[in-house]
Amino acid sequence: MLNDPREVIRQSPMTARQWIAVVLMIALNALDGFDVLSSAFAAPGIAKEWGIGRDALGVVLSMELIGMGFGSIVLGGAADRFGRRPTVLGCLVVMAVGMGLATTASSPTTLGLWRLLTGLGIGGMLAAINAVTAEICSNKGAAWRCR
Numbered sequence: 001m002l003n004d005p006r007e008v009i010r011q012s013p014m015t016a017r018q019w020i021a022v023v024l025m026i027a028l029n030a031l032d033g034f035d036v037l038s039s040a041f042a043a044p045g046i047a048k049e050w051g052i053g054r055d056a057l058g059v060v061l062s063m064e065l066i067g068m069g070f071g072s073i074v075l076g077g078a079a080d081r082f083g084r085r086p087t088v089l090g091c092l093v094v095m096a097v098g099m100g101l102a103t104t105a106s107s108p109t110t111l112g113l114w115r116l117l118t119g120l121g122i123g124g125m126l127a128a129i130n131a132v133t134a135e136i137c138s139n140k141g142a143a144w145r146c147r
Helices: 005-011 016-050 054-061 063-082 084-102 108-136
Strands: none
Touching: 005 108, 016 054, 016 063, 016 084, 016 108, 054 063, 054 108, 063 084, 063 108, 084 108
């Protein structure tokens, strides 16, 4: 008889709830791609409107990557301390606020700050959702394994 809940999950077939959780984690992961893609489409218009070169805009837009690095280190550990769900939800809020404020930016500096904030949320969330996905997947009953 298995007493460890993690072993029970690993040895049982995947349930509908587990599949829903995996799909939600994939959707949250896709938000990062959406943000990068939308920035790439908007970049020429932003550069033209603000009269800055593509190289300067590249630095501004890459602030999100710096934020992701810090977010994964700083906020990724928060998931172990405060729990996965609160961390994922908190990072989602930080990310949404950063994305929303980026639409109000009137200069490259403010856009860079909002991109940094967005990156913090994305980095923390990516670290946490990978752990959530690994924890909820079982080794049986699926055509493919999550691990």
